[in-house]
Amino acid sequence: MSVLLPKGTLNAMTAKIEQLEFQAETRQLLDLMIHSVYSNKDTFLRELISNSSDALDKLRLEAYRDKDLDADTSDLHIEIDADTQARTLTVRDNGIGMSRDEVVDLIGTLAKSGTGELRRTLAEAKDAVASEELIGQFGIGFYATFMVADKVTLTTRRAGESTGTRWESAGDGTYTIETLDDAPQGTAVTLHLKPEDADDHLFDYTSEWKIKEIVTKYSDFISWPIRMEIDRPGQPGDDEPVEIVRETVTLNSMKALWTRPRDEVSDEEYREFYRHIAHAWDDPLEIIPFKAEGTFEYQALLFLPSTAPYDLFMRDGKTGISLYVRRVFIMDDCNDLIAPYLRFVKGVVDAQDLSLNVSREILQQDRQIRAIRRRLTKKVLTTIKDLMSSDADKYRTLWTQFGQAIKEGLVADADNRETILSL
Numbered sequence: 001m002s003v004l005l006p007k008g009t010l011n012a013m014t015a016k017i018e019q020l021e022f023q024a025e026t027r028q029l030l031d032l033m034i035h036s037v038y039s040n041k042d043t044f045l046r047e048l049i050s051n052s053s054d055a056l057d058k059l060r061l062e063a064y065r066d067k068d069l070d071a072d073t074s075d076l077h078i079e080i081d082a083d084t085q086a087r088t089l090t091v092r093d094n095g096i097g098m099s100r101d102e103v104v105d106l107i108g109t110l111a112k113s114g115t116g117e118l119r120r121t122l123a124e125a126k127d128a129v130a131s132e133e134l135i136g137q138f139g140i141g142f143y144a145t146f147m148v149a150d151k152v153t154l155t156t157r158r159a160g161e162s163t164g165t166r167w168e169s170a171g172d173g174t175y176t177i178e179t180l181d182d183a184p185q186g187t188a189v190t191l192h193l194k195p196e197d198a199d200d201h202l203f204d205y206t207s208e209w210k211i212k213e214i215v216t217k218y219s220d221f222i223s224w225p226i227r228m229e230i231d232r233p234g235q236p237g238d239d240e241p242v243e244i245v246r247e248t249v250t251l252n253s254m255k256a257l258w259t260r261p262r263d264e265v266s267d268e269e270y271r272e273f274y275r276h277i278a279h280a281w282d283d284p285l286e287i288i289p290f291k292a293e294g295t296f297e298y299q300a301l302l303f304l305p306s307t308a309p310y311d312l313f314m315r316d317g318k319t320g321i322s323l324y325v326r327r328v329f330i331m332d333d334c335n336d337l338i339a340p341y342l343r344f345v346k347g348v349v350d351a352q353d354l355s356l357n358v359s360r361e362i363l364q365q366d367r368q369i370r371a372i373r374r375r376l377t378k379k380v381l382t383t384i385k386d387l388m389s390s391d392a393d394k395y396r397t398l399w400t401q402f403g404q405a406i407k408e409g410l411v412a413d414a415d416n417r418e419t420i421l422s423l
Helices: 024-037 043-065 100-107 115-124 128-135 141-147 208-218 267-278 367-390 392-406 414-422
Strands: 018-021 078-083 088-093 149-157 164-169 174-180 186-193 226-233 244-250 284-292 298-305 320-325 328-331 346-351
Touching: 043 078, 043 088, 043 141, 043 186, 043 208, 043 328, 078 208, 100 149, 100 164, 100 174, 141 149, 141 186, 208 226, 208 328, 267 284, 267 298, 267 320, 267 346, 284 367, 284 392, 298 367, 346 367, 367 392, 367 414
Parallel strands: 078 226, 320 346
Antiparallel strands: 018 174, 078 088, 088 186, 149 164, 149 186, 164 174, 226 244, 284 298, 298 346, 320 328
């Protein structure tokens, strides 16, 4: 990956360094953010990659709108650079970037409005769970970096502008900001990682395997390439040690099958995807693509399995639908998205926008979620009903494996009782 700044940049500052303070309420929210909200440290990297993906989307749109925009759009991508010696991790994109004012406005302030009211509500919350639900009114995922870093440095230049901005904070209530004569287009965030995580391989965020694990889990389907330079052994010479070769690899597959027309995806691709998201070895009995457009847009790719999972009737059995927002993984086993008696259905739902808590780990119960649940439940029931007339063998297999679970809907789902009875 490219270094954070080109050589000589730090010697070409056009403005003195300013030290500013976070707003008092912002400092309190930052402390809460670091110590209370996120339950999984790994989410910081998902948030940074998601921010970079958004920045690349915005640049593509801005370049389309403004044909005279002075911006390089020839190779839009995200880069990750891990320095094991310096204990730093950098995530960089060549997207839209930010101006100095935007940095102060967006990064220096956690919330645009309602911060005081939110803080008072948090103070009245009885427990940590209630606090998590309340704080979920706005997204501040950038600050998840302070869970793993003692200091965070952000360098950015907005596309079309000639000067850049450098922001830095240790999460202690203050931050510094300065103007740079030159900086690469886009945004780079460098984390100076906490020393206590260095000896724990589960939280060593300079480790190649750890970075790959997080990207594969959370960001595999993001449409922009996520690249990283890694060391690989080269060809050994005669009586010479094996040379280590530095090469750039793309960490994510970028293959979001649910965004492609069905006639452009092979059966084998569907089978592989089903086995990947369902953690199963059987073949899907039926494939159910779904797309909702209008004021609230989302896509779904669902599968009816051919074999019942072992935990279908266990109290702690898992549902099989994963939630994505704009291709970013949010959570698996999302039981809010399908009726409980259809818990055997596997697949993904990818929404353009949802009300999520700050860590993107807990869904807020709102009309959008209820609407998705209603439509997906009805779609699955309709598909099963169609199998009765179109493919008796498939229907017999499905009913043998899952009929007992479907019957639960006679009691639990009054709206679809007639359809369930017809099955």
